[in-house]
Amino acid sequence: MKKLANKVALVTGGSRGIGAATVLRLASDGASVAFTYTRSADKAELLVQEINASGGRALAIQADSALSTDIINAVNKTVNQFGGLDILVNNAGIYIGKDFEEHTINEYDQIMDINVKAVYVAALEAVKHLKTGGRIITIGSNMGDNAIRSQTTLYTMSKSALQGFTRGLARDLGPKGITVTLVQPGPTDTDMNPANSQHADQQRSRMALSNYGSVDDVAGLVAFLASEEGKHITGSWVTIDGGFNA
Numbered sequence: 001m002k003k004l005a006n007k008v009a010l011v012t013g014g015s016r017g018i019g020a021a022t023v024l025r026l027a028s029d030g031a032s033v034a035f036t037y038t039r040s041a042d043k044a045e046l047l048v049q050e051i052n053a054s055g056g057r058a059l060a061i062q063a064d065s066a067l068s069t070d071i072i073n074a075v076n077k078t079v080n081q082f083g084g085l086d087i088l089v090n091n092a093g094i095y096i097g098k099d100f101e102e103h104t105i106n107e108y109d110q111i112m113d114i115n116v117k118a119v120y121v122a123a124l125e126a127v128k129h130l131k132t133g134g135r136i137i138t139i140g141s142n143m144g145d146n147a148i149r150s151q152t153t154l155y156t157m158s159k160s161a162l163q164g165f166t167r168g169l170a171r172d173l174g175p176k177g178i179t180v181t182l183v184q185p186g187p188t189d190t191d192m193n194p195a196n197s198q199h200a201d202q203q204r205s206r207m208a209l210s211n212y213g214s215v216d217d218v219a220g221l222v223a224f225l226a227s228e229e230g231k232h233i234t235g236s237w238v239t240i241d242g243g244f245n246a
Helices: 017-028 041-053 068-082 105-126 153-176 200-204 215-226
Strands: 008-011 032-037 058-062 087-090 135-139 179-185 236-240
Touching: 008 017, 008 068, 017 032, 017 041, 017 087, 017 215, 032 041, 032 068, 041 058, 058 068, 068 105, 087 105, 087 215, 105 135, 105 153, 135 153, 135 215, 153 179, 153 236, 179 215, 215 236
Parallel strands: 008 032, 008 087, 032 058, 087 135, 135 179, 179 236
Antiparallel strands: none
8 A cells, every 4th residue: 555545635836846746746655635836727737637647636726825815725625625634735935035125025025925824824724624643744945044145034034934833833733643844955956946057056066965956855755754654753854955054
């Protein structure tokens, strides 16, 4: 039997990059997987078709992570479609990088609404359905530990906030047998940070390993935390950055 057979997962921001790889990995491990997307409807539909064609079950839900009502609706659609919820993966996030004095209050709201508030809202709604053995896994960033350069103040602040959230929620949900963990990727080859970008060599120069990570590396870690093997890990985070923060 597959490791996640009879489990139901919801992945926010799941139509591309790390999110899509996570959706595919959880589905290949036997879970029924719902995922949200904002604009990439074509990619979302292809992902659903790929999973269904391999015998899995998938559901794409259009949702704006900046809107609490959309997040709540996504959780409820997942439960209604698949009969429950066992695994929540908070993956959706945005990056805005510029000199601090050029930032606007609106940009602060954008970053915090998607990178922090949406995680809080999704978890708040998910715990209504999660039972013993449930998982809440959030995708953060190695920059939660390390402001690697200038022009990253807002982003780093939002990712650091996830560490406090993970610690506190693990204490709250531990008595219910629900684990709460944080995955902190470093340089990962995605369309947001491609391994052939003009900044890639500079990032590689700071890593203990000389190559970017892959989305499948991160998805594999998420799948481990979601599985029975990850049942005693909670209130902590795992940094997967090729030694960038070493």
